[in-house]
Amino acid sequence: MAVIGGMLAAGIAPGQGPAPRTLAPAAAQTPPAAAQPAIAAPAQLTPQDLGAFLDGVVPFELKRENIAGAVVLVVKDGRVLYQQGYGYADVDKKIPFTPETLVRPGSISKLFTWTAVMQQVQAGKIDLHADINQYLDFKIPNTYSQPITMWNLMTHTAGFEESIKDLISTNPKLPSLREYLITHMPERVYPPGTTPAYSNYGATLAGYIVERVSGLPFDDYVEKNIFQPLGMTHTTFVQPLPANLQPLMSSGYALGTDAAKPYELIAAAPAGSSATSAADISHFMLAHLQDGQYNGFSLLTPATIALMHSPQFAVDPPLPHMALGFYEETRNGHRIIGHGGDTQWFHSDLHLIQDQNLGFFVSYNSAGRGETEPRSELFHAFLNRYFPYTIPAAEKQTTAAQDAQLVAGDYITSRRPVTNIMSFFGFITNITVTPGKDGTISVNQFKNMNQVPKTFVEIGPLLYREKDGQDLVGFTRDRANRLVLSMDYPFMVWTKVSLADNKNWNIFLLVFIAVISVGALLWWPLSVWFRRHYHHPLELTRRELWLRRGIRLVLVCDVAFLLSWFAILASSGGDPLLNSSLDPVMRLIQIVGWLGSLGTLLILFGTLRLWRARGEWWVSHAGNLLIVVAAVTFSWMLLHWHLLHFSIRY
Numbered sequence: 001m002a003v004i005g006g007m008l009a010a011g012i013a014p015g016q017g018p019a020p021r022t023l024a025p026a027a028a029q030t031p032p033a034a035a036q037p038a039i040a041a042p043a044q045l046t047p048q049d050l051g052a053f054l055d056g057v058v059p060f061e062l063k064r065e066n067i068a069g070a071v072v073l074v075v076k077d078g079r080v081l082y083q084q085g086y087g088y089a090d091v092d093k094k095i096p097f098t099p100e101t102l103v104r105p106g107s108i109s110k111l112f113t114w115t116a117v118m119q120q121v122q123a124g125k126i127d128l129h130a131d132i133n134q135y136l137d138f139k140i141p142n143t144y145s146q147p148i149t150m151w152n153l154m155t156h157t158a159g160f161e162e163s164i165k166d167l168i169s170t171n172p173k174l175p176s177l178r179e180y181l182i183t184h185m186p187e188r189v190y191p192p193g194t195t196p197a198y199s200n201y202g203a204t205l206a207g208y209i210v211e212r213v214s215g216l217p218f219d220d221y222v223e224k225n226i227f228q229p230l231g232m233t234h235t236t237f238v239q240p241l242p243a244n245l246q247p248l249m250s251s252g253y254a255l256g257t258d259a260a261k262p263y264e265l266i267a268a269a270p271a272g273s274s275a276t277s278a279a280d281i282s283h284f285m286l287a288h289l290q291d292g293q294y295n296g297f298s299l300l301t302p303a304t305i306a307l308m309h310s311p312q313f314a315v316d317p318p319l320p321h322m323a324l325g326f327y328e329e330t331r332n333g334h335r336i337i338g339h340g341g342d343t344q345w346f347h348s349d350l351h352l353i354q355d356q357n358l359g360f361f362v363s364y365n366s367a368g369r370g371e372t373e374p375r376s377e378l379f380h381a382f383l384n385r386y387f388p389y390t391i392p393a394a395e396k397q398t399t400a401a402q403d404a405q406l407v408a409g410d411y412i413t414s415r416r417p418v419t420n421i422m423s424f425f426g427f428i429t430n431i432t433v434t435p436g437k438d439g440t441i442s443v444n445q446f447k448n449m450n451q452v453p454k455t456f457v458e459i460g461p462l463l464y465r466e467k468d469g470q471d472l473v474g475f476t477r478d479r480a481n482r483l484v485l486s487m488d489y490p491f492m493v494w495t496k497v498s499l500a501d502n503k504n505w506n507i508f509l510l511v512f513i514a515v516i517s518v519g520a521l522l523w524w525p526l527s528v529w530f531r532r533h534y535h536h537p538l539e540l541t542r543r544e545l546w547l548r549r550g551i552r553l554v555l556v557c558d559v560a561f562l563l564s565w566f567a568i569l570a571s572s573g574g575d576p577l578l579n580s581s582l583d584p585v586m587r588l589i590q591i592v593g594w595l596g597s598l599g600t601l602l603i604l605f606g607t608l609r610l611w612r613a614r615g616e617w618w619v620s621h622a623g624n625l626l627i628v629v630a631a632v633t634f635s636w637m638l639l640h641w642h643l644l645h646f647s648i649r650y
């Protein structure tokens with residue numbers, strides 16, 4: 001669930017080019033400077049023109065990406081300017097998608113939660129800068145001297161590692177918020193206020209705090225204080241979906257041509273469990289665009305709304321900032337705040353262009369092929385049509401080639417499991433910065449519509465902008481002097497990795513372990529045949545014979561462990577949305593891993609004892625040495641990536 005000011009002066013380090021800017025303190029920053037005004041005349045933003053534009057784009061997107069249906073909503077100047085459904089909410093029954101169709105907006109639900117928090121801040125029941133432990137009936141450990149505050153939760157700087165277990169399921173027996181928060185508490189891995197790391201757990205904590213200080217269950221609170229007063233009669237956090245809303249709910253799909261998927265249940269409810277319609281969410285968007293006022297109801301006071309929408313934190317100030325819950329998406333010369341949302345099947349975006357008093361919402365009910373990002377393409381096309389923009393010229397940096405070499409390498413995301421058995425997802429999701437000959441860089445995971453990595457041109461000291469585009473990438477250094485990559489989404493960063501965390505290196509090690517281990521097991525029966533064929537017996541004592549067999553048994557454990565993890569990843573489609581039902585399997589795999597890892601000692605001892613065995617070929621000695629290296633590497637990887645951690649909380 002898903003799911004972005006003035007530049008700092010940089011000194012010049014001899015022989016290294018511009019020194020990376022230092023990590024910004026956790027404090028409010030100046031909003032990004034306004035870009036140059038557009039030159040091209042914009043199209044008229046009327047319902048007629050907008051309808052013609054969307055009718056020409058959205059159906060094509062659905063067909064190209066194999067998506068069942070979508071809905072688009074635009075509000076402006078206090079009213080709904082345009083709303084339209086496309087495709088099907090239910091393919092089998094041929095039920096069309098309409099603005100009244102319910103969708104799962106995923107992490108856009110957090111905006112309801114953050115609004116509820118700000119209502120309690122406004123009421124004086126929550127202090128944004130107080131230790132959240134004072135609001136809880138359990139304790140968040142004091143891992144660091146700095147306490148976690150509500151401000152940290154709302155800017156995703158609380159410092160939690162990623163928590164993925166039981167996040168989405170189809171089991172209707174969901175735990176209470178308190179139970180979920182206690183049993184799924186992630187480790188604190190960053191000092192608060194230093195490193196943005198998007199956290200569903202943090203948003204769930206915030207929802208529980210609202211429940212605690214208000215005296216109402218979270219679902220009831222948002223229903224009473226947000227949905228009912230705003231007239232959002234078809235919006236709810238309740239799971240499973242209430243019977244009266246079920247006929248309005250869109251089905252979710254992997255592909256539009258696939259069978260419908262079951263209704264997703266979100267254990268971290270305040271982080272993403274809501275169901276709503278475009279018609280309903282228009283009321284919420286209008287309230288946020290109108291200083292908190294809607295149809296005579298004050299959702300929040302103008303001062304509270306202004307605080308909530310104001311820029312609060314960015315690692316790299318020239319790039320977009322986190323506000324309180326919202327994040328900046330500034331583009332085409334306009335400051336934009338919003339939030340994206342993803343479940344497994346629904347994918348949505350909400351954008352507020354404040355200086356235009358305009359809101360844009362889109363939701364798709366299918367994952368689609370994944371070859372493009374339809375919601376981003378649609379919104380950018382909308383901006384380019386109605387708010388055209390000329391990219392300002394930038395002065396060529398004389399140290400561009402040198403800087404490109406400096407920032408080149410692999411980077412690991414801050415939003416990841418760090419200390420638990422899923423920490424290896426960190427290296428799997430590494431991104432790679434590649435220098436170009438002309439001083440440009442490319443980032444392998446940041447791609448154009450044609451799936452080619454974008455090229456970025458340096459426009460300031462270690463600040464890059466997409467060539468012929470607007471996306472930004474910036475580099476700073478953290479407190480450990482490591483390079484940190486920031487991009488347009490301010491709720492996470494990437495840190496340059498050492499060899500131990502490098503994706504290609506780890507893949508090479510995995511392949512090496514697999515090839516040597518499987519090769520040794522296959523060579524074992526073949527070597528018996530060769531010895532018999534060439535009358536070259538291997539003379540072993542009974543003890544040496546059992547050592548030889550033990551080495552092969554350890555290799556079987558190593559291979560079984562790797563195959564088990566590959567099977568788990570394959571069965572989940574590579575998506576780490578795993579749940580507690582796999583706990584017995586995880587424990588069994590860990591036992592096999594412990595046997596393989598401890599068996600490395602047996603391999604070392606056995607190799608030494610068998611070195612002078614009579615009849616042993618030199619090629620066997622070489623093979624035994626490779627087996628030792630593979631076994632030691634296997635043990636190192638299991639320990640480094642915490643795969644043998646006694647806890648299976650992840």
